[in-house]
Amino acid sequence: MQKKRFLSQGIIILIALWLPTVVFSEEPEAISLLGKQLYRSALQGDLEQLQSNLNQAQTDYEQNPNDPELIIWLGRRTAYLWRYHDAIDIYSKGIATHPNYPKLYRHRGHRYISIREFDKAIADLEKAARLTENMPDEIEPDGAPNKHNIPRGTLKFNIWYHLGLAHYLKGDLENAMGAYLKCMKYSKNDDVLCATSDWLYMTYRRLGKDEEAVKILEPIHQDMEILENTSYHNRLLMYKGLKSPDELLNSENPDELSLATQGYGVGNWYLYTGNNKKAVEIFDKIIAGKYWPAFGFIAAEAELQRLSQTTTTTRIKPTVYLVRHAEKLADWPHGRIGDYQPLNSAGVARAEKLPDYFKDITLSAIYSSNTTRTLHTAFPLAQKKELKITVAEACKDTSAITAFFQELNEKFGPEDTVLLVTHSNLVPYHLMKAGLPKECEDEMGLTHPTYTSWILIEGYDHIWKIEQSSKQRVDCGGVTRIKY
Template sequence: MPPGAQALSLLGEALYAPELPQEIRADYEAKLAQATADYRADPDDADAIIWYGRRTAYLGDYLKAIAIYSEAIEKHPDDARMYRHRGHRYITTRQLDAAIIDLRKAAQLVAGAEDQVEPDGLPNALGIPTSTLQSNIWYHLGLAYYLKGDFESALEAYRECMKVSTNPDMQVATSYWLYMTLRRLGSEDEASIVLAPIDAEMEIIENDGYHQLLLMYKGELPLEALLTEAEGDDGVQNATLGYGIGNWHAYNGRPKQAETVFRTVLHSPQWAAFGYIAAEADLERMGR
């Protein structure tokens, strides 16, 4: 891997930490400085290590974040959170097999335990966390399998995730990947069942892109509305909508249109976005 690169894409291209607007970078750096101070004050504290890793990753140093979580696992080998967070960053850096190992371990550690709300490092507009430890474990495990093209295993993980997706935001996020997994498996009737409870009146705080895509798949939102949204300034949202639109073309038998949209997604600098990684995975499977 070239010096300074954080990862190699699934298409073999070097990926570097994306540029951040100056104001955002300054905010992230200040929060990392505090997290670093907290960690140094008590390097064995599990929460301090987690936030040190999370704040490091938000600035694009994913490899250092992985190293931090690896240290955390040595100190707290039975804490599922460490494997959950390292697994996430293994996905970011395209180390999918390692991600699956970590996330399966996390799932084993939380089996039978009470779920817990996971605090947001990048809070939404209302400052209300929408995910839990267990939903994040299953969600990321499903994604890792999906990116590998192991749709049967992804289906199993997303079904587990639905069991712990207890608010509209997590319900639409999980339903989105579950729906696409079923379509990739050719299970169109089952996929339609996933869409049944989705409606325009759901109170969504942060997962608007997934909600809009599901409404489009259901025939309640025109494609044109999403295309306009996908041309906005939010790189992560653009990748989410772009991949969802491209995938819609793919499972409806329009591979050329799908490839065109997937390539457009890769023009975004937000290469850590799940839609971006999924577009890479599909292009790699297409032999492109």
């Protein structure tokens, strides 16, 4: 037992008699995404049993220290006591002697997520995915089994699930989507199907892929065989409208883990539907708890971090024009091929008309998302102006807008003008980030349709101009809407 140096011997004895298995730690085990120091806690359940399991794992390992499975179990039993750095050290030593053993990377990657080191987690989990590519899948035994003592996950499921999670928490939604789609191949029972579906649904919603998100919910129903992932199942039922947010939040005496898991889903639901205030209230409640290793807890931190970056407005030095891509071809397949959806004949004609509007305007740069329809819209104008098209993540991902505006301010001044070719669900968020007042939303064509949580613009025949070089903001934060 580690004891704080400033505790007297008598107090130590008293505490030891009361909670003999509590591990005290002077050093934080992790730093939250919001900068808070996180310490080991006594919330994991039967601490005496967990310590006993670790002691047995240590004995087994010492009898055969070259067995990689025993190394893994020693690391897992150590991590169950929230000793994540110790567990990572155990896995790292195992990797030094077994550099091609994928399970070591899978488990170390998981624990890098626990301590918020997402890049290291991604590197490990990608390594595990490569090493298992030509291997058969296998059931992964549970260290903390469900009440039925039936393992539900497999090695490949856990690799891709945690890889998707690391990308999601980092805000890399495209790669999160790819990992979760891969994970779907290994989601062969209702528990793991619910876990994967939940994170993939949220990823789709963030990417504006609402139709794909709705399809993810099709196989979800109330009578699924759920042995352990009740929280994920409940979240999915809420997304389908079969449970209310209050039902998930108002369960009697929810434990800290359930609060983090179900609470994050509910908070996200409020975020999707435009109620940021309620979302922040729930996220704050989650991080006020003590179960900080929970994925929902980490995700709540990530949301609060992103919201702190996006809720403030940014004054833009250059003049910025925004245009939605031109009309796209209908009946295009969904999924990852959706990015390659081309323009239809009307869209091609509109793209060729765009240079007419800008014929007397000097552009310093043209930015676009990396989709066929936005690049095709920008191309005729780029040719006329002899400018390259620069792909910008902010033309596709709302979380990248703040950094992008800062980049524009560093590169350009009030005398410069830039064009962004983006999407119907991105234009509003650029305008709001630039300071568009809520009372100007109708005038600027922003809509709140019932079929999606996104704020959108409709139609293809408008350009938005943000001009904030004057000292005082006037006329809707310097935003005007122009028909072309």
